[in-house]
Amino acid sequence: MTAHPPAAGTEGTVAADLADLLVTEGIDRVFTVPGESFLPLLDALHERGVQVVTCRHENGAAFMAQAAGRLTGRPGVCLVSRAPGATNAAIGVHEAEQAGTPMLMIVGQASTGLLGRHAFQEVDLVRVFAPMAKAAYQPVAAGEVAGAARDAWRAAVSGRPGPAVLAVPTDLLRASTGVRTATVASGDSPRAGRAEAVAELVAGAHRPMVIVGGGRWSAEAAADLRRWAEAWSLPIAVEFRCQDYLDNRSTSYVGDLGLAPSPALARRIADADVCVVIGGELGDIATQGFSLFARRQPESLLQVVDDPSRVRGRHPGRVREGGGPETVRALAQLPAPPGASAWQGRTGTAREEWVEWTSAHESGDELAVAVRGMSELASEHTVVSVGAGNYTGWVQRHWTFRQYGTQLAPRSGSMGYGLPSAVAAALGGAQGPVVSFGGDGCFLMTAQELATAARYGAGVVAVVVNNGMYGTIRMHQEAAYPGRVAGTMLTNPDFMELGRAYDCWTHRAHRAEEVLEAFADCMAHPERRSLIEIVTAPDRITPTRSLLRGGGLSPA
Structure with missing residues (x-):
């Protein structure tokens, strides 16, 4: 369904302004279990032609919003009501945080006069969601909603993407503002200047291994990765549940670091004299309880991630801030080093081991x-x-x-x-x-x-x-x-x-x-x-x- 832009110059309620922001940012579908606490927003979205997908449980709505964010790279939007709806949907917020997926959950909150008084279905949603969301906002005046909405959207898409929560009291949604909500500028992209560092480290290796993962991936990034990996004859492993980051038919694809990885792949990573991790955070699943890299020499491991603060101290090695998609885009433009052909045999053998592992x-x-x-x-x-x-x-x-x-x-x-x-x-x-x-x-x-x-x-x-x-x-x-x-x-x-x-x-x-x-x-x-x-x-x-x-x- 195609969303219809609102009429120019329209002045309306906070709910109308919030709907305008979503439409302007390209949202044409939201997922919800409806509640009376945000009926004004539902009406405004309906008026603008946004498809409102009515789900049968808030966890389903939140999972759908997270999946939409994963597939589009744009925040998936979930609408839920007060404490019961928000806590039911928390599982989807947690998934978005773990996966680095942009997501916006808008919660219809109890009216401002009831906040902090243990009213019906009222809970401090900022305190509930602060540990698992990138940001959580609860404006308490009509004039604060637009700014909070912009901040929430920006938080969801900036740096390492993730979920943001916006709780809006019911009475504020009905309030008149007379001020149109401006579009949100895209979040700052992570620095991309890590391709030369990656190339320099890999070029000096005898047994290199590249691991990719993280968020903000795209079809273009997958194509860039394949071009670089195959031109350089490099083996590429992917992190937990990132198997679509590289066409598994590529001659460079050698497997995934999931819950039960190929033992041969684990041995090859341990034997690699250089490991470069692009986008991936090397969590406990990918590293077999943080053991896979525990004895590695720091100079042999380079990790390029959106948010270094999340991974520092996990493994010996260097951590640099940088975007995975941006890094592989730049790497795909670089010529293969003179010694790249020497890696072809090892990469081919690693590939054969994966084919054998996945046969039925x-x-x-x-x-x-x-x-x-x-x-x-x-x-x-x-x-x-x-x-x-x-x-x-x-x-x-x-x-x-x-x-x-x-x-x-x-x-x-x-x-x-x-x-x-x-x-x-x-x-x-x-x-x-x-x-x-x-x-x-x-x-x-x-x-x-x-x-x-x-x-x-x-x-x-x-x-x-x-x-x-x-x-x-x-x-x-x-x-x-x-x-x-x-x-x-x-x-x-x-x-x-x-x-x-x-x-x-x-x-x-x-x-x-x-x-x-x-x-x-x-x-x-x-x-x-x-x-x-x-x-x-x-x-x-x-x-x-x-x-x-x-x-x-x-x-x-």
């Missing part, structure tokens, strides 16, 4: 064969989303991501993320159906967003991997308390009936060939909503581990 030849692993086959049936434009749980290990290992913007996955490990983010991608103009994977536990946390998909005609394929348990927690439980099962088993609905209740085409599969037949049918009907249930053996707890009959774990 494991005996008896039906889910591996199914995911690999689905990846081959999907187009290079197919967006794939997941939530959190052991089932994601199969997707991350066996799906080939071929284009930027095709992976939506929570870096915060939030269950329930997959389906709402898929809906956001579908509404945002994704080519073909969006594929959402969810475990039976993960999927049911936000399954009601199938109603949102139905209401707005979002073409999604919900793939439910059903093993009847909270698999990740069961894995840890068996490791710590073998055979003592408490709280991790699930009783599920009939997923076929559930899908049909939301007007989905449904299919239940037990074997890989059944999955692939159903998935091919889904790809042939991109306009419909579909649900495929994959019933898996509960003993295959991860791609590499199995449950023992008497309790405990063993290699798969």
